Amino acid sequence: MSPSKTPNMSDSSSPWFITYTKLRFFNRIRRFLQHKASIKRSATCDRLDKTPRIVVDMDREVKPRVEDEMERESSSEDGWMVLQRSVKKLHFGSWEEKEMAAKEIKRLARDDIKMRKSLAELGVVPELVAMVGSEVVAHRSLAVQSLIELANGNYKNKALMVEAGIISKLPENVNVLDESTRHEFAQLIMSISSLANSQFPLTSPKILSFVHGVLESNSGTVTKELCLGTLYNLSTMLDNAGALVTNGVVQTLLSMSSIKETSEKALATLGNLVVTLMGKKALENNPMVPESLIETMTWEDKPKCQELSAYILMILAHQSATQRQKMAKAGIVPVLLEVALLSSPLAQKRALKLLQWFKDERQAKIGPHSGPQTGRMLIGSPVNQREADAGKKMMKKMVKESLYKNMQTITRRAAGDSPKLKALVISSSSKSLPY
Template sequence: MRDPVVVSTGQTYERSSIQRWIDSGNLSCPKTQQRLQNLALTPNYVLRSLIIQWCEANSRRVVSRGRRRLGADRGAVRRLSGGSVVAQRAAAEEIRSLARRSTDNRILIAEAGAVPVLVGLLAAGDAATQEHAVTALLNLSICDSNKALIILSGAVGPIVQGERGVRLFSLSLDDENKVVIGSSPGVFEALVALLRDGSARGRRDAATALFNLCIYSGNKPRAVHAGVLAPAVALLSVVVSHQEGKAAAARANVIPLLVEVLRAGQPQVKENAAAVLLTLCKKDAEGLGSLEGLGAVKLLAELAHSGTDRARRKAAGLLEQLKKLRRTS
């Protein structure tokens, strides 16, 4: 052990080992099996000092983490900030590859000062260089200690342009980043556009990023103002058409949220909300009972009278289901 760190359960691990554990998707303490309350890795300076003392007393050399070399060398990082377009493109591609390989490389690349330079390359005129730079930043962001550095280096603005905005889903996992990303101009508008018009992967990652960002309550009105409800409810109407998606929506207790959409949403959003509710509640006494308890009958009656053609059909279908429930109860 040469770089001891403490996790939220109070246990100490070698940094590179526990980081690899976390990067593999494990969210529990390896020793206690308790769920980690956060993913912060706090240096254990006392144990670090004892390790150094033992090494000195036993004629062993401790290599400082900050002095170890990159897999190739630091030349790739230096070439990012100078030279021809071709040289910068090659250097960005090399950094992208190194950052993908290991946790140690991600830490060392950031320590070598690559992050601000990569952020600068997001505005490069060469499309291939931009793609290598943004993917390198995504790879670096897998390491929690790099997330804040990437945000503070001003990466959010350039990253949200176009399909690259899907990369925010990784950065948005960190609680502190939720505040910074959410307050950056154009973020929610870009993610909503991706959710509505992006590729399959783009829509998936945009939905994940929006969910992560909206865990912070201050971001919820920003998302609503950016128009998140329309594509989100439209996406939900597709999801619940599959049995697994329907079951997942039921477990997530989305009925109260959809009733609120019926109460205050735009016509197209109300239409999709009614469609989702019909799929979820058809021949389901518990779901229909929830609708009655939430005061949805009046809202559905209004929608059946003045909604879009599809909304009127869906609302009428729900009202018919509610009538059948009353007759059998």
């Protein structure tokens, strides 16, 4: 009699291997549920050992709190039964069953913080990430919504999503998506981008392409703000500046900074990039700079935007005569005077610093030709002297025009403002201004 043939357990396609895998999965769930049930039973016994409080009502029957404990225990057991069925359907069910399971997982993760960790331990994250790649819009949307709930406040779950390949599941063309789907993807990516300070490579072209596509599309303001939040999280790491600049993020951020609804987050991201060498060069070479930033400083109803714009201009103007010359030609001096008088304390401080640089630079240019000449200084030719005098006259004329324009603006505002501001305008003169 020939010996029986031993089944090949190493073959992943054999029925023996599939059965063995299912048994291991169900044993894992059973042990998990038994552990949770034992913890709950011990906690219930501790509570029942104490003397129960009796609530007495003359018109109703006496009802101890023990019954409430039993009802809560029963509902908790029902919840774990729902969890068991949902996880089973998500792993081994049909697409319809997977859809129902995703709905239950979304509800469980939203209602219970501890459940998010338990669901991740049962391996639902890779299955949901796989559903994101489905061609059926309903399945994909449910999977994204469930992942959003699982990622809420849970660092480990976000890391599991990245390891499962969620970035590769991002749609390549955002224009084929409806607004709600764009918003869901943007919300998920913004939540995952908080891992920027970890070892995960989140500046992949997939993420940047998706974010850039949403910002350039006709998506709503809320969706665009989520994408700007993603870029801000990525820009907090200086090592990510190169990838962001290379993918054309600076131009997009400057365009978003010109819109009041999205300006603050865009300027905050530019503030992170301008302190890097590549980010500063990209801003210096952009044709929108410095005009767009100077325009933002005139927004009286957006003090935070004024502060951020002044900060970026400070970085650009520091030790760069070329940038200061561009700013002067763009008319930054009267704007700085206005901000220094009427904006928030931080914006005033930054505006005064910039004005000091322009004042020092002007004095350095006209200093050798003003006042008595020393023996060490060379007397120039009459032609050079005439040029110096003409330059002094032109500079005085520019300063007077700037101050006059600024005083007109302040006077116009003072017509409807407080008496304190009116008194400031009436008593102000060119001599009382800081510069």
